[in-house]
Amino acid sequence: MTRAELQLLRSLRDKEHREELGLYAVEGEKIVSELVAAGHPFERIYATAEWKGQRTHEISEPEMARVSHFPTPSTVFAIGRIRRVEPAPGELDRGLTLALDGVQDPGNVGTILRIADWFGLDRVVLSPACADVHSPKVIQASMGSFARVRTYVADLGTALAGTNAPVIGCELGGRDVHDIPALDHAVIVIGSEGGGLAAGTRSRLSYSVTIPRVGAAESLNAAVAAAIMCDNLRRAAGKAK
């Protein structure tokens, strides 16, 4: 392994280098196994002799220690190619979309991918202000759902302007989420915990819904709100059948 290759792999922990190179890294036995099992297409899989799974390049333990983003290196370090596409025209008209407006915490974004996967949503659209979906923390928190959920990064004001599906915001002061109708096609918009929905996003909403509060907490975390929205959507659709 050349010094340049080592440096390239190490550099993928930073978003700017990922964007520049069009590559991202996934490290750790559990998450790489999950993604490989889900049929995720990696470009290269670097592994030490100890790794039992699939690999394209065998590297030594000292090399892995230099490549690794972890204080305690794992035995496998996989590289994927970032395919950045916008949603196709009319794509958001069909099925169920979760749109994330400035959800910055990578753990939350990863958990939301897992939620979208559990509830069988068709896609997740992230605003550019969200945590980078190719960051190690997002992929780790998604627990393999990163491989199964279609994701896009797009300006939400623009992406939502073009859709015929109802665009439903999750925020305080809306209709009761328990009364949500059965919807085969919809976009659910989840805002950041601190800032709520951006003005350019809010102007695209068909209406807002609210998760009824009984107690005193000021807010729910974004992943929790997304999950409750999805569960109510699926409940309403199931009841209608």
Place this chain on the structure above:
Amino acid sequence: MTRAELQLLRSLRDKEHREELGLYAVEGEKIVSELVAAGHPFERIYATAEWKGQRTHEISEPEMARVSHFPTPSTVFAIGRIRRVEPAPGELDRGLTLALDGVQDPGNVGTILRIADWFGLDRVVLSPACADVHSPKVIQASMGSFARVRTYVADLGTALAGTNAPVIGCELGGRDVHDIPALDHAVIVIGSEGGGLAAGTRSRLSYSVTIPRVGAAESLNAAVAAAIMCDNLRRAAGKAK
């Protein structure tokens, strides 16, 4: 501030020292403000001259730097007393209880306190294998709900054996959570993501419920499952009125 006092404050980052001393620490402007606003009774509040809020002891910045659990110290460090009580006999018969069985991630436990606060639950009972409810990460993630939610640490097998309220486990293969009846009194049990419910807990269940899955994710995170359970409980109760 004496050397012994400094060492005592620093030591509170470790669970064994918290247990031994019966004290816990909360650090950071935002979380201390939230807890003070919620009327949380601190024993002592150490703060530098910069801190605008309530304090009992002013300390210098170098002292704070030595006390702090953070790489970048905040301006305030508050100390509370751990009051460890078991649920009173019959207490779980009344109202809504969330019981956590081995939920080890402190972020999840804190998020669950926030969920319990949002949905106005009466209490949260944690098994001894859960993350320590007095750990800085739990308190931080609770975003002030730590001050408002009554918590207990208790062996769940024992605590659940004595209650007349239905004990409802959240696990795969149960009844559809969307069909949950209106319940004024119930205990909802959430297991760990990896291990599910312990045998001693499962033997106390009245029945299990499941969050219907449409897609492919293997599981939902414990906080997400707790939130969906609480939302369905509140929905069912609201519908019955």
